[in-house]
Amino acid sequence: MTRLRVSATAWRTVMAVAVVALAAGAALLLAGGDSSPSGGAAAAGPKLAWPPPPLRHPQTIHVTAVRAKLDLDPRRDYRIVLTRAPVRVAGGLTISGGHNVVLRGGRVLVPWQGAQPPSGSARRGLFLKGQTGTVHVEGLRLGGDLGDGIDLDERLGATVQLQNIRVDRVTARDNKTFSDTHPDVLQSWAGPKVLRVDRLSAATDYQGFFLLPAQFAKGQTSRIDLRHVDLVGSASSAYLLWRDRASRVRLRDVRLTSPRGRAVYQTMWPSPRWWPGARLSRHAPRTLFASPHAGATYRSPGYR
Numbered sequence: 001m002t003r004l005r006v007s008a009t010a011w012r013t014v015m016a017v018a019v020v021a022l023a024a025g026a027a028l029l030l031a032g033g034d035s036s037p038s039g040g041a042a043a044a045g046p047k048l049a050w051p052p053p054p055l056r057h058p059q060t061i062h063v064t065a066v067r068a069k070l071d072l073d074p075r076r077d078y079r080i081v082l083t084r085a086p087v088r089v090a091g092g093l094t095i096s097g098g099h100n101v102v103l104r105g106g107r108v109l110v111p112w113q114g115a116q117p118p119s120g121s122a123r124r125g126l127f128l129k130g131q132t133g134t135v136h137v138e139g140l141r142l143g144g145d146l147g148d149g150i151d152l153d154e155r156l157g158a159t160v161q162l163q164n165i166r167v168d169r170v171t172a173r174d175n176k177t178f179s180d181t182h183p184d185v186l187q188s189w190a191g192p193k194v195l196r197v198d199r200l201s202a203a204t205d206y207q208g209f210f211l212l213p214a215q216f217a218k219g220q221t222s223r224i225d226l227r228h229v230d231l232v233g234s235a236s237s238a239y240l241l242w243r244d245r246a247s248r249v250r251l252r253d254v255r256l257t258s259p260r261g262r263a264v265y266q267t268m269w270p271s272p273r274w275w276p277g278a279r280l281s282r283h284a285p286r287t288l289f290a291s292p293h294a295g296a297t298y299r300s301p302g303y304r
Helices: 008-031
Strands: 059-063 069-072 078-082 093-097 101-110 124-129 134-144 148-153 159-170 184-190 194-204 207-211 222-233 241-243 247-257 278-281
Touching (some): 093 101, 101 124, 124 134, 159 184, 194 207, 241 247
Parallel strands (some): 059 078, 093 124, 124 148, 134 159, 148 184, 184 207, 207 241, 222 247
């Protein structure tokens, strides 16, 4: 057997590289920066626009039907994990507080709330409130008896990232005059400072995105970036995009479906000029932007 001689200089170089690699790996684990929920290989599909925020010493919270209303420390980071089975709960999932918060994968189903639901919030799929950093929700599917898909109260200036999200359908009991509720796919009445959406597909019997960041947070403005969004209205749907002057928007591949033949100015408020790049069609797209695997078995495709 031939012995390989290694010089002292070369040996020191190898050891230095190994130390750097170990330190980088430790930092990645500390930050919680894995590219998929399982930490394994990324799933097939288009890569997403925004990675989750780094997490420092995160606490992991496991969501169940009896633990679906979370009240988190605004100074701490969190990793939210849903059960493999759908979480069936009135009012859906509420995440209140937390600094940087990451949720990837899972399904929330709102059970039937009766002919006269006790409240509008009982039929909500996801409520994000009062984060102080970045909240990243990816690969989530919302369904069941939905009155609202996602509601945001982010008056503390958070960044909200919603990617590969599916909202099965939002509807009212009264789909003629909407006397009981005004269903929205995504509604914000306070903030966030930054709203980022990449690959969201939803169906609605009334409204789509209803964005009023300054409604209950005077002086609040929002930078809104919408990419690869499908909003499919039914015969009773109205405005699919609605915003005020407190929002600044950037759109890329936003597809609206209004099958009843509504005019363009009746689907985008206050006018189509405020939504440059949104496209209106009378027929729902055959292929939706959001991943068909959004839900309990979701794996992230990674990030660009």
